Amino acid sequence: MKLHWQILLALVLGVISGILFPGITPFVSWMGDLFMNALSMLIVPIIFFSIVNSISGVQDFGAGLKRLGIKTMAYYLLTMLIAALTGLALVNLIEPGGNVQVGSVAATPDNLGQSSLLNILVGFIPKNIFYAFTQNNTIPLILIAFLTGLNLPKLSPDGKNILNGFIKGGLELTLRITKIVILFSPLGIFAIVVKQFGTTPDFLKLIQTMLLYVLTVTAGLVLHTFVWLPLILRFGYHVNPWRHLKNMSTPMLTAFSTASSSATLPLTLYAVEHRDGISSKITNFTIPLGSAINMDGAALLECVAVIFIAQAYGIELSIVQQILIVFTSLLCAIGAAGIPMAALVMMAMILNVVNLPLEGIGLVIGVDRILDMMRTTVNVYGDTCVAVMVAKSEGEKLPIDN
Known part of the structure; x- marks a missing residue:
């Protein structure tokens, strides 16, 4: 049985067991604790190795490709930022988690992190580099990873080769361990869901x-796909967004059915080059890079999910903390390619930033499969939109021009 079906079965059994047999909660909750601990254990190596590997890869391009790479990454970050802010606005407007209280976490500085913008900025630079690694201090860790990735290609050949081998080997090892942890996710999710439903009096309200x-996530994805990105293409780059959307129908439908950007890559490359008429140079650069670092749908979902979990636990996050969630979701997305169940791992990273309970993942993991299909479709469409933006910025004339 495929893993997503195992997770769905675990969710159903967890809901039934939690409602009918709430007394089993103390006997199964340890499985959820172990699973959350394992995810927490992986946060540091995943952040460090994946971000260093992604950033150093762009730095290794030649001068021409490096300029194109920086421009492409800037566009990808822009579309991800728009998606994340859309999710942020909707989750605060709709407040999907405001109708239920699944648990409580004391609203102290230790729980919520420091809300002062100045304190957060000061916290970007750790007093001790090893503290960031040993205390799961996510933001300084991301900064260290970025600095390492930017400077790694500038080392001497010997130092560069040694450190490159360490980074790539460390990333491969971390991903192998992550796959092992994910194999046990059905057991962990079962235990977490049993606890959620077994300790919540009004389970109908929880459902x-x-x-x-x-619905909140879906509304955000629809807005991003059918409003914001078309507006950017139409008024920013003077192309017909609906012709572009029609040209991308095959890769988008494939992305929805497979929930895999990688599986869709050949179809996306073909559609962008042969239907939109974008040069092979730009197509073959922007689309594979986008499948690795661009996650519009994931950035939107992570913002909604984390704030939804905070609402469900009765925690009111400050504006500064919510901005920090957006910032972290963008940075984590850059290194998330190839990580098994990337959205789950990214969510654990972001929850860690604002010290929200990792077990809150149990509230959203059960419905993640259908959302995964939708956000992957948005990710792929975002890749193609950026390819159009880069092509137009390079002066190319396209069949989809207005």
């Missing part, structure tokens, strides 16, 4: 809350 969360 209603989860459905409202799905």
Whole structure:
């Protein structure tokens, strides 16, 4: 049985067991604790190795490709930022987690992190580099990874080769361990869901809350795909967004059915080059890079999910903390390619930033499969939109021009 079906079965059994047999919660909750601990254990190596590997890869391009790479990454970050801010606005407007209280976490500085913008900025630079690694201090860790990735290609050949081998080997090892942890995710999710439903008096309200969360994410993805990106293409780059959308129908439908950007890559490359008429130079550079670092749908979902979890636990996050969530979701997305169940791992990273309970993932993991299909479609469409933006910025004339 495929893993997503195992997770769905675990969710159903967890809901039934939690409602009918709440007394089993103390006997199964340890499985959820172990699973969350394992995810937490992987946060540091995943962040460090994946971000260093991604950034150093762009730095290794030749001068011409490096300029194109920086421009492409800037566009990808822009579309991800728009997606994340859309999710941020919707989750605060709709408040999908405001109707249920699944637990409580004391609203102290230790729980919520420091809300002062100045304190957060000061915290970007750790007093001790090893502290960032040993204390799961995510933001300084991301900064260290970025600095390492930017400077690694500038080392002497010997130092560069040694460190490159260490980074790539460390990333490969971390991904192998992650795959092992993910194999046990059905057991962990079963235990987490049993605890959620076994300790929540009004389980019908909890189900209603989860459905409202799905609708919030879906509304954000629809807005991003059919409003914001078309507006950028139409008024920023003077192309017909609906012709572009029609040209991308095959890769988008494939992305929806497979929930895999990688599986869709050949179809996306063909559609962008042969239907939109973008040069092979730009197509073959922007689309593979986008499949690795561009996650518009994931950035939107992570912002909604983390704030939804905070709402469900009765925690009010400050504006500064919510901006920090957006910032972290963008940075984590850059290194998330190839990580098994990347959205789950990214969510654990972001929850760690604002010290929210990792077990809150149990509120959203059960509905993640259908959202995965939708966000992958948005990710692929975002890749193609950036390819158009880069092509137009390079002066190319396209069949989809207005």
